[in-house]
Amino acid sequence: xxxxxxxxxxxxxxxxxxxxxxxxxxxxxxxxxxxxxxxxxxxxxxxxxxxxxxxxxxxxxxxxxxxxxxxxxxxxxxxxxxxxxxxxxxxxxxxxxxxxxxxxxxxxxxxxxxxxxxxxxxxxxxxxxxxxxxxxxxxxxxxxxxxxxxxxxxxxxxxxxxxxxxxxxxxxxxxxxxxxxxxxxxxxxxxxxxxxxxxxxxxxxxxxxxxxxxxxxxxxxxxxxxxxxxxxxxxxxxxxxxxxxxxxxxxxxxxx
Numbered sequence: 001x002x003x004x005x006x007x008x009x010x011x012x013x014x015x016x017x018x019x020x021x022x023x024x025x026x027x028x029x030x031x032x033x034x035x036x037x038x039x040x041x042x043x044x045x046x047x048x049x050x051x052x053x054x055x056x057x058x059x060x061x062x063x064x065x066x067x068x069x070x071x072x073x074x075x076x077x078x079x080x081x082x083x084x085x086x087x088x089x090x091x092x093x094x095x096x097x098x099x100x101x102x103x104x105x106x107x108x109x110x111x112x113x114x115x116x117x118x119x120x121x122x123x124x125x126x127x128x129x130x131x132x133x134x135x136x137x138x139x140x141x142x143x144x145x146x147x148x149x150x151x152x153x154x155x156x157x158x159x160x161x162x163x164x165x166x167x168x169x170x171x172x173x174x175x176x177x178x179x180x181x182x183x184x185x186x187x188x189x190x191x192x193x194x195x196x197x198x199x200x201x202x203x204x205x206x207x208x209x210x211x212x213x214x215x216x217x218x219x220x221x222x223x224x225x226x227x228x229x230x231x232x233x234x235x236x237x238x239x240x241x242x243x244x245x246x247x248x249x250x251x252x253x254x255x256x
Contacts, residue, residue, distance in 0.1 A: 005193040012189045013155045014203040020099050022200055027080075027102030056233065057147065057179075058086050064228055064249050065143065065177050067091050074141040074169060076126045077150040081107035084119065087145060094119040095138055097129050126150055127158060130165035142171040147179045152204045156215075164218040176224065176250040179232055181243050183208050188242055206243045216250065224250040 062083075067073070067090040078084045078096040080103055088094045094117065098104055107113070107121045124134040144166065151159060170176075183206040192201045207215075209229070216226070228249035 005191050007189040007191055009186050010189075011156055011187070012191055013157075014153070014189065014191055014205060016153060016155065018192070018201075019153045019203055022202065023100045024102055025200075027100050027106065054082055054086075057083065061179075061232070061247055062086060062090075065145070066175060067143065071143050072138060072141045072171075073143040073145055074136075075145040075147075076129065077146055077148065078107055078121065079103050079148065081110050081113060081121075083145070083147045084121075085110065085113045088114055088117050088119045091117075091143065093117075093138055095122070095136055095141070096120065097122045097124045097126070097134060099123070099125045126154065126162055130162050130169070139169065140171055141169055142174045144170060144174065144176045146177065149180050149204070151178070151180050151212075151215075152206065155205070159215050160218055163215065167218070167222050170252070172252065174224075174252045176219065176248075178248040178250075180212070180246055180248075181206055182212065182246040183243055185242065187211060209246065212246075212248065216248075219250055223253045225253060227251050 067087065069092045071091040072093040073087050073091045073095070075084060075087060075094070075096040076098075078098050081096075084094065084096050084107060096107070096119070098107070098121070101123045104121050104123045113119060120137050122134055122136070128134050154162070181204075185208075187208055188206040190202055190204050190206075192203055213226075216224070220226075226248060228247055230247060232245035232247045
């Protein structure tokens, strides 16, 4: 009997509301566990890996984002604020959105986030953000940030229009930072797949690099070029056979 929870190659939509419900449940558990532990990327039982994940990103990849006090950062999917606290410290202005209200409350009450920078944490999806459904205190940004995976929970039919709409929020000189798990050989969709690691049913889309390059076409047409396209880690701490955490950084050329 075919396994309909692991789908290779074919484009299959996932239930995006189910993903939200899973994260909301996990967010409640975060109050009693390692706050910076990525929810699905590594197991909750290993907080040392969570620390390594963040340290590696801050030391080896974040400098490529070219932050300074003039930077205005928009982050999608900030989770518990794992990377937000570093973005806030280095940038001049920070606005973050997350789909899960429980994460918003966690981030707002973190004592290790510099409140003097007056960061803004708002609830909403990426689709709601670019659709203008979320009231932002700042409309124009020169940095857009996703770390850990957001696009993997959005169906293919939605992403290109979201990226086109995102352009209206970005200045002429902008940098986009996207970290997503990708499929190494062929597209893999987990459709209500029971994860032993998470002890829950989980849905996500692992696209290939070629698929992401095709999805980024609205950004390329608007003058962005991909300046970083490589594995996130030099050594994959997850040791997955079919997927790997990937990093894309796109920088906009000034178009005349």
